[in-house]
Amino acid sequence: MVIPARSTAHERNAAYLLEQRLEKIYGIQVDVVADNIKTAGNILSVGATVYADYDFTAKKTGSYAVTAFDGGVSIIGNGNRGLIDGVFRFLSEFCDYEVYTKDVIRYTEEKSLCVPKNTKIESTPFFEYRKVDTVSTGDAEYALANSLNSQIWFSNEEGGVIKYLSLFGHSLTNQFCKRDTYFASHPEYFALRDGKRVDKQLCLTNPDVLKIVTEEVLDLLKKSHDPTADLQIVSLTQDDNEEYCTCDNCRALDEKNGSHAGTMLTFVNAVADAVKVADPAYKNVAIDTFAYQYTRTCPTNVVPRDNVIIRLCSIECCFGHTIDDENCKENVLFLQDLNKWSKICDRVYIWDYINNYSETFLPFADFQVLQRNMQLFYENGAKGVYEEGNYYMDICNGEFYELRSYLLCKLMQNPYREDYEELMLDYLTQVYGPGGTYLKEFIDLVSSRSVTKTKHLHIRQQPADCLPGITATEIRKADKLWENAKNAAKTTQQLNEIKRSELCWQYWKCCRMKGEYSPLRGLYSYMKSHKELYDKIVALGNTAVGEGAIKYLRGNSFSIYFLPPTKWESKYDGKLWHKLDPFADWLYERLEELHG
Structure with a gap:
């Protein structure tokens, strides 16, 4: 293995990651030398060595290339994550290295490493920001192998992370101009509701509030900013309620913009302007705000600054229809909002949902829309995607949450991959064993019955509305599929995984008094x-x-x-x-x- 004679810590770490995994797979230690030392045999070049012939000038941050040359293979990338992603792409393509969960990793049993002479793999990120919630996504190996770049902290040498320096969300009143600090002495800093000040949201047209928040943001940046990071974010986002300010000034600005986003974006722009002029080093800092619930509608008379991110949240959507399904009113409106925001903002991020938060054990049959929705996010200008899932899996774990997260990681890397169904089956057979083929049939069955033209899938769905199209015959078929899956298990671990996911079906049947849960028995x-x-x-x-x-x-x-x-x-x-x-x-x- 060859690295540049004047290698960076980033390149040395990438080589170390590759060396360690090759030793694990093949049981041999690979020598790592500088590119100014003559070597015999095939060369595995990592980083900007003399063997790397690739120009990233016109490529996005995070791009990489894996190319064969006469006598070896070159892995090169740009930005903090590009080279690391290139290393794991090499491992996946040529060593069959796949991280399905934090506990299930597969790699080749072959004893030789073969790379075709015509190999030329080039990749440019579809999304600059990629984050998914489950237990495994918080594991370092899983996050690196599946190209998550905002899940857990990595140093720049380890690949870096797009980090929120502030709270991830709901920062106004909780972190900036905190209610606990200011409400008692300055209630005028907070929202006017029905003639009374309440501490639920800020009064965003109050100049003292702007001054306080700006100073607090600049103070945070002085303490925490890293100029070598690809991107760092400070979130200025409303608290999780709809108690927006209705004072004369806020009302007037909102009415002028046809949206409560009018006050929010005007406020955020002012802070973003202050950040931009405060220090040239802050060129890698973006200020983030929500388009969420009462701020989701795009304003008509204010546009985001170029260092502002709009995080558009899909909480009102149906998650059983694609967002371009004309039969689904909620989704039609969301796609319209995405289009409008993308026309005025170059950095729209999506905050999407992949979980039933009220009844988490129920089937959340959204597998049929994941790929098309990811394509639509990209096609309509989204630059980042956060999939909020079952983040409390340590206390509530059933259904197929890890499968869903794995598929979304792959789709974030390439929404247009043609092997989506095969990818799902591969995961199911690796994690659940031979019984995974039956589970694929079950997923296909419930996915086809999750919605109708008039029935939708929401994130707080109750059992009476879950699987509205399913028939008695299909219920019996599903029962048989689960029995077949359990009978096919080869190990205790596989059987336990099947039983855990089966909870979704048992829970639904019990709630709906079907099968063995019927009082008629x-x-x-x-x-x-x-x-x-x-x-x-x-x-x-x-x-x-x-x-x-x-x-x-x-x-x-x-x-x-x-x-x-x-x-x-x-x-x-x-x-x-x-x-x-x-x-x-x-x-x-x-x-x-x-x-x-």
Whole structure:
């Protein structure tokens, strides 16, 4: 392996990453030498060596190339991440190195490394910012191998990260011009609602608020800014409520712009201007704000500065139809908003959602729209994508969250890849074993039944609205697919993964009183099936059924035996039926004795 004689720490680290993984795969240690030293044999060139013949002048930051030359292969990239991504692309293409989850990694069993002489791989990032939520995406190897560049912190030598120096979101009132600091003494800094100041949002036309926030942002940059990073972001974003200011000045500016984004963007632009002139080193700093709920509509009389990012949030969308589906009103409006923002802003990021936050164990059948939506984000000007998923998987893990994240990582790298279905099947068979083929059939089935022309998939969907098109015959088919998958498992790990994902199907059936959860099968069968499902959920390490403090699991006997899983949570603590727990336990014990 050859690196430049005057190599950077970044190039040395890339070579180290490649060397370590080649040793793991082939069991041999590869010598790393400078390019001014004569070597015998085939050359694996890493970085801007004398063997690298590639011009990145017109390429985006993060681009890379893997090319064969007479006597070797060259891996080269630009920006902090380009070379690292090139290394992992080389490993994937020629060593079959694939990181599916933080615990499942595959690589070739061949003893020789062969690269075709005509190899010429070139890649330019579709999105400059890439982030997905799950457990595995927080793992260093997974993040590097799957080209996530904002998930966890890496030094620039390790590939760098697009870092939010501030809070990731909802920073106004929580980090900048904090309510705890200013509301008691200066209520006029905060939103006027029904003639009264409230601490939910800021009054963005108050000049003192602008002065405070600007000073706090500049102070943050003095302490935390890294001029060598590719991009650093400070978020100036509304808190997570709709209590925007209605004072005369804010109302007038909003009315002038036809949107509450009028006050927000005018305010953010002023801070962005101050950042731009404060220090030339801040040229890699962008100020970020939301187009979210009441600020989602594009304003008509103000445009973002060139150092401002607009993060457009899809929270109101249907996630079972593509965003260009004309039969889906919510999605048509979202795509219109994306188009309008992209016309006035060169850096629109998407904040998308891939999870049911109310009933997280229910099937979230969105696999049929992921690729088309990613294509539409790109085609309509998005420069970054954040997929907010099940970030609380450590306490609520069922369904196919890791699969979804893996596919999205691949789609962020190339939304137009032609092997999407094969990619999904490959993941399922690697993680779940031979039974993965049956799980692919199940996913295809529920994906085809997740929505209708009038029924949609939302992020707080209730069981009654989930899988509206599914038939009794298909329910029986799905049951058989899960049984076949479990029977095909070769290892305990594979079987446990199948059982964990099966919770989504069992949870849905229990909520909808289908199959073994039907009361028509008799009282004992009804109670027994409910208890077994609750015990499975707990045995697999789950302590919650959704997002937030009200969604923690509670083991109240009456609820478990007689009520749907949506009532097995802390929201219902203290209800009258809990006084019936002793009776429920007694009844179940008698029925167990009776049924032997």
